[in-house]
Amino acid sequence: MSQQLQKGFLLTRQVQDTRHGMLLTYWLKGVDGPIKITVNNELAVFFVEDANALQAHDFLTQNNIKHQYKQLNLKNFSQNQVHGFYFAKLKLFYKARELLKELGIKCFEDDIRPEDRFLMERFITGAMEFTGVKQSAVGFSQYQQAKARKTEYTPNLTMLSIDLECSFDGDLFSIGAYSNTIKKVFMIGDVEESADEYIEWVEDEYDLLLKFIRWLNEVDPDIIIGWNVINFDFKLLQKRCDINNIKFAIGRDGSAPYWRQNRLSPEQNFILVAGRVILDGIDLLKSATYSFPSFSLEYVSQHLLGIGKDIEDVDNRVEEIKRKFLYHKQQLASYNLEDCRLVWLIFEKTLLLDFAVLRSALTGLELDRVGGSVAAFTNLYLPKLHRSGYIAPNMGDGDSGLVSPGGYVMDSIPGLYKNVLVLDFKSLYPSIIRTFNIDPMGLIEGLLEQQLEIEQPKPDMYKTIPGFDGAFFSRNKHFLPEIIENLWAERDKAKQHKNAPLSQAIKIIMNSFYGILGSTGCRFFDPRLSGSITKRSHQLLNQTKDWIEELGYTVIYGDTDSIFVSVGEDKTDKQSVSVGKEMMAFINKRMNQELTDKYHINSALEIEFETHFHQFLMPTVRGQDIGTKKRYAGLVGRGEQEKLVFKGLESVRTDWTELAKEFQQTLYLKVFKGEPVEDYILTTVADTLAGKFDGQLIYRKRLRRKLEDYQKNIPPHVKAARHADHLNEKLGKPLRYQNKGWIEYVMTVNGPQVKEHLSSAIDYPLYIERQLGAVADGILPFIGKSFGNITDEQLQLF
Template sequence: MTNQLLQCGFVLSRSAFDVNNKLQINVWVKTATSVAKLIIEDELALLFVEVDLLDDALFLLQENHILVAQRKVLALKAFNQNQVAGIYFHSLNNFYLARDLLKSKSIKCYEDDIRPEERFLMERFITADLAFTGQLQKNKQYNLFTQVKCKKADKTADSFLSMLSIDIECSMEGELFSIGLFSLSTQHQSVDNKDYKKVFMIGQPQTCDEDYIVWLEDEASLLKHFINEIKHVDPDIIIGWNVINFDFRVLQKRCDHLSIPFVMGRDNSKVRWRNQNNEQYYISVAGRVILDGIDLLKTATYSFPSFSLDYVANTLLGMSKKVSDVDNRVQEIIDNFHHDKIALAKYNLEDCRLVSLIFSQEQLLAFAQLRAQLTGLSIDRVGGSVAAFTNLYLPKLHRSGYIAPNMGDGNSELVSPGGFVMDSIPGLYNNVLVLDFKSLYPSIIRTFKIDPMGLIEGLLEQNEANSQAIPAYDDAYFSRKMHFLPDIITSLWRERDKAKKEGNAILSQAIKIIMNSFYGVLGSTGCRFFDPRLSGAITKRGHDILKMTKQWIHEQGYQVIYGDTDSIFVHIKDSTKAESLALGQELQGFINDRWHQHIEESYNLSCDLEIEFETHFSKFFMPTIRGSELGTKKRYAGMIINDIGQHNLVFKGLESVRTDWTQLAKEFQQALYYKVFHDEDVEEYIRETVSKTLAGEYDEKLLYRKRIRRKLSSYVKNVPPHVKAARLADKHNAQQGKPLRYQGKGWIEYYITLNGPQVKEQLNTTLDYQFYIDRQLCAVADAILPFINKNFHQITTRQLGLF
């Protein structure tokens, strides 16, 4: 063993468990030159109790033979101002036993849900970049360090993370056919600049040009070769598509069935699992990270009608899976395994490659790394806004003399409202300007010093003479000096501005997601800092900001026709594009000046609110609620003329951007609105569209696509058309001896026929064209036609009589 100088690395994973009845924390780190396993053995598990209850707590623990390592009265207090003591434990087992016992005896414990490994990193302000020293024991695949000391790295660790994509192919019963592996040359430090590719296939060797196929005699051999290949390639990151809940779950089940240890860890440890509600599974592999492409895209706020690999690859890459019929790919996979294993190998490998290309093009690994570096969340954490807030906030809170409250401590009868949405003024307008408050909720937090500890301190200050506490809503007050959240957001804000200037879109997006999540965290009952006075201080302030901004604009002689959370829509008089743009900038400056002046005079605070002139719609349409004269909310359309004179239509919440409307309705709306916005005749276009619909020329555009969100059997009352189609389809499948496709959750494509809804692949009767005309074309047209004094029925009546 040798002492090592200070090294830096990126945290891959962290865990804590008992070894010889003593707590051990393991942190796996990727450095610039190697992988390191850090063993920390001198930490204690910890929970807090109020000092008044300490003796009772210790008596209970002693009476039940639960060993306590230390007990200490601390210079810390709960939000109720009661002083607390720490109770420390050598082992996790004793910690959990003590926690459960004390709670069962109504002795309140604080911060007893924070795992030791998370507390170890958090209290050192370590997020993902870590500096360490320790005693080195060299190992073939990694370096083992004991007697470790850690601290936050001064700079981002220069550590390359290698990435390997995997995909399995199997029968409906889960029996494995093949396992594919792929890595782009840029993802595995290739020395020959070649992509790595391999497919392990069960079957007799066949003569072919694909040298990446490894032929194996049975499933046991397949699994053993795969496990050995993972050890040989030694990736830091394993990626895939639904890779945890499908691929790894199947691999685990097949290993269990064949009594093969599923050893994937860098220290030859087995895969470890935990699950939530027997649906969502979480995986832990020592020294490696498993990243699912679907989860990561959703975390990065991507949105698709379908997150199937084929759909996402088509959308992002313009590429498709190597299968002739995506809808019936399972049967094709089975057929290929029995009759064309080469084709199956190509399909298997292509799925791996598509996932690698998506990760590479969208820089998903870089996004996950940045998110971890900003928040302290493990790189594979799905969601985690509450945990991110806790990681950043808790160590600062402790250093100010407080411990965190428990979930439920902030509950009250108060209800904080959501974002303010104004009543709209429906109509067809020329020249509408949109002004948008930049990150409104984070700006409110910064300006008005909204903060969990700041609320507690502000309420205390308010009882003092000459209080300078900042008034909010619901009798809440915030301290001007005792707070952390405004400073955390300010720091993130500056980093985002820097990222924007440097053109780092990934970092900018990561910071935006984190900043915008903090309001949601404070308004979530799943957060220990939840208090309606906190979230209400943000949303109610947002309501007042939009109302006052609207008033100031009206005083300038302009009409506000709509507002939504952080945006104001202003109708101005007829003017040229240049005049409209100039007015937008003028209103931006005017509103910002007024807010700076108002907040300085009313609260003696600096103003971080900033409104931006965002969009000029040369034409703008705000519809009414169907069957009413009231204006809609969150639904509108507009036309923007860009710098080179192109006319672009924008739709918000209308049929053309919704997944549950037919393609015909979407195209019809876009074309119809374009004509209306350009003052073109619409009648001939409407009649032509109806005529071609009745003639069957648009049948391929009349398909509905909807998600089945529950099991079919759970739909009892008000059964919707897509469920009716699914039940009919699976009844037919059962009669034909085919697998039932629609019993669980998933997507379905169907038509409305004269005999009711039918799935696409079983269509056997005439479509109900009148249904589509009434429910799709008429519904779209009659939203806008009254504003140009026209009516869909009148336009089409004479024509419909001909059919």
């Protein structure tokens, strides 16, 4: 028996039934390499109210479902005591759950998997320390009958980027791999003497797969990365292994991957490889809140790195890869390796692996978990809840007729302004949770305390904090405010140490808590919780507006956590900034006093003076006199620091052409600076009619459904896709647009056409009216001009 505590960071987890019961398996990365630990004799558990426990026990016994049950010192949110039902095998747990559901007996926490519960109840997130019985193993350390607890440990993980090249039908040509120490391409073909040393020549696909699998296990990476690596690369590798009757043995124990599909989205697959984590660059970027018009490797690498792939067009790429394989294998190897390198560089540039590790350490989520904010909340909250004598509700328990509103958006006052200040509440929703003790258990305890106050009033006691929709929150019994407070402190430390991945991970987690409490997909959903956050934010924003207007300034707009204030055209930049700082201090002081006097609570709310726009446009709704919402533009800074800011307008929308975006930026800048605009507008229109901007007239839109699913109100991009695939079919080319994706097209006199099948003249007047005209008339009326009046004579000539 090894009694010496050892540390490791969690890579993968799994549960399986054996002859002797459930076996929990965890793979870790420790100081000396990979570690496999197994936990024996754990039981799967769910809970049943005492009133139904005996009936449930009898029914399961009659159906030969072996189990244990006992009364516990736990209750549900309805204040009913519960029994725990325990099962030695997972299949018995699932069978019992289904049988009791058919009988109409409610089971609580029956969706929590044993391998997750084991970690959760021990507060283990990313790292653990353990003891166990050491067993002999090759290539890794192995311990059975392990006991584990939480610890702190930062792993040194090895990472490998892979990519494969294949024919349109999926026949493999090559497999590439890259890291900071590795360059490798396995290429089918005869040895070429002048080839680069990183190419290993193989006879055929069978030989390619065998040698790649053997090599991968020798290199033994902890993390494998790629671009759409699970749903394309690994899925295809699995398929080709099956066709060639080869075991896809890439697990650290020689096992093949375990696959499962997303029930709601069958085209999305999940893969579990024993002891290795597969991280997809696209999924991880999205989890880290990166947003791009396109998540193609070409687009993202160009945007983040300033470099891209050699081949861009999909049709040409497929044909070009095939041509390179037949005639220029060394070029294909270079292309294959470069794709691997680009993914590696993106991970390095964005610190994605650091982000994944830190997110896991904070929340207990698997390293490869996509999304997972509900699971993260459950991991953090559930063990605390159990220790306070409660079990968690089930999904649907919090449903009611109540609806919690979204963030508050004020009506705007349209106009062209000088000196607009923006003040933002710092992390408003998490701050409201902290300040007003908004918490699932706190709501249940608060309602009990409020009822007791009614029955036994004590005027000098302040037991509960009022929420909205009949909610009251306990001052003392809660967890979420402290969870946020701890995360907040850790984020402040991360900022001080310039640890961007940690800061970003914490920000995402904190900001997700409101969405979780307001989501029917969370077991703690209750509209009284989410409503007490959003309705409080509405109240705070309106209160802040009133205070600012008491000072004599005009609030022209407000949105969720931000408030826009016009402080007058007569002020200099320095004076405006001074007003912003004074206003910030005044509001924070007033807010602290208000909450102390009214609710006897300490405020965690903090408003910050964020931005000074020395020129600002709040536009009107097109064709109306009322102001818009979530759309504005402004100019900040002077000289080299000068910057145009757009929100919700054409310049930041992916469905507007580059011509419209560039036109808007230049035109708005001229208006903001008081420069004449007529000549610029006339020149742009003339150059458009002359065909000088043809390359900037491309629309880019996403097909969000399968092409055949568009039946009514067919939009232009769908018409373009159908026209393109009709031509592709005629030409014997692959159909590109049948299953969602992005499309680029141009508006012609004969309707929308994709750029690769452009056969008709471009409809320039349409672009001038719908792109240039629409942009211009968003700002020109504020200086007494209109696009039509400026261009009518020129367009009549056309």
